[in-house]
Amino acid sequence: MDGIIEEDFLAVITMKDHARGCDFMDALKEFVEKYGIPVSKLISVCTDGCPSMLGANNGLIALMKREWNLPNLLPIHCLLHQETLACRISNNKLNDVMNTVINLINYIRARELKHQKFNDLLEELQAN
Known part of the structure; x- marks a missing residue:
């Protein structure tokens, strides 16, 4: 299905302890590994704009870009x-x-x- 863009709601993941960027990243890594999701196809992430998501070094977006080599990952502030x-x-x-x-x-x-x-x-x- 080339040329078709899909948008899906994947899951709601409960955070057990802290809500830091590294905690979100750990939960996300576990999820994508469990379900075999190809992160190379990820182009955008929608967040609420909090520091744990957008921090330049330790925010989720920065960690995703670094960990999964996604330099062009587009962060979007939620609608x-x-x-x-x-x-x-x-x-x-x-x-x-x-x-x-x-x-x-x-x-x-x-x-x-x-x-x-x-x-x-x-x-x-x-x-x-």
């Missing part, structure tokens, strides 16, 4: 954080809208019954 930053930079009206949306999402996610009803609504509307 929700990008939108929030853009709203803060642009104008207050957009910031107010984003704050309302975030509060609404947090309200739904924090209440299991509301979350289930919201999922049912999305399913009924055939929306993702």
